[in-house]
Amino acid sequence: MPGTKSDFRQAGQKFASRCSAPCSRRSRRCVCTPSLPAARSALSPLTSPPTFESWQAAIRSSARVSSLQPLELAESPQLDALGESGKHIDAAPNGTLFRFAVISDTHFWLPSRARGDWSSRSDAQPERDGLLVSDSDAILQQLLSQLSHFAASGGSFALHAGDAVCGGGSFHQPPTEYERALRAFREQQTVAFGNWPVFHVPGNHDIDPTEGGLAKWRRILGTSGLGNTSDLEVGYRALRVAPGWRLLLLDSMDGVPHDLDGHGHIGEAQLAWLAAQLDESAAASEQVILAMHQLLVSPVDEGVQETELPGWLDWHGDFVDNRAEVLALLARHSHVRLSFHGHVHANTLTTRHGTVFVTNAAGGEYPMHWREVSVHPCEIRIRTRAIEAPALLEKSRLRDTRPNRNHIKRGEQLANGASVRLPWC
């Protein structure tokens, strides 16, 4: 996402939509991944942009492709599906049912003159965010390297919560570079992970910046992780990611052909599909995890009035505009455990009626986090993990000139390490 409308006005910019911007870091310490020497060495401060070929070579050298296996979407032998009561599920010997990674807002753009020009103009603004578009290829390289270790250690899949690239409004990306970025992202996933699945939901910056719509995104990134079963006509999907657990990937750009202000929408047919998925999963005693780009609820404590919104957020540009319809569907059920979102470039976590709503910091901006989610028989553990690129982290921290925004982007302690007790325990 990017800054609020007022941010852009203050910066004297005439962005047609929100783009690169917001969020950031609390002084409290978060939980970070152990040091990964191989991954760390794959990224050093850049003195000049790497070539695409050198970038590919670095990914190949750091990824252990041969050790990865495709996700088992069907029944897994060490797990039992939930019984009729919804209260029984056996854990693997280490007590973890499954683990997955959540990444978001990578805003990937390959090196080019257009990227350099955009970055120069953005760098010259007196008020600016911390998004490192000019380093997005190096950051993605590091992120994929770390995720390859996560996959090799038994992670089941990764989920990208949108804005993988720099399409949509505000970046003014040439159309050929938009498609090139989509293809390079998909290719690098394959280089890093083989068939290990990465699921994507679309964000406003995944929209075709020239033609509008998501046709190219659906064909190139929207099919990621779905094998040959994907239907390119719609952007929403349902997956059984473990016995008793259903992942619903929502298309919150449904009916929003152009990115004018960053907002999201869930279309009528998708609402009907969501209602059916919720009914079916309830009948099957499955638990549900949602993912979509823009927000459904305000990231404030549950006890606070839902009408209250932190000043760094905008009711229109940061949310699904018909979120009330989506929330009304969710309110009819009690088995939606988690809902993951991107867009606001900040770590937040809040609950509403038993569902935990999580927003992710941007991969391409301070605090440069991704999340690891571990599902256990009695709890879900949600933690932030750091992209190990200290020089770029500091560069991004210093780039954001907006008061207190780094603090906000980093998030409160709860948003960086939470344990959700499951109701049957």
Ligand SMILES: [Zn+2]
């Ligand atoms: Zn966005």
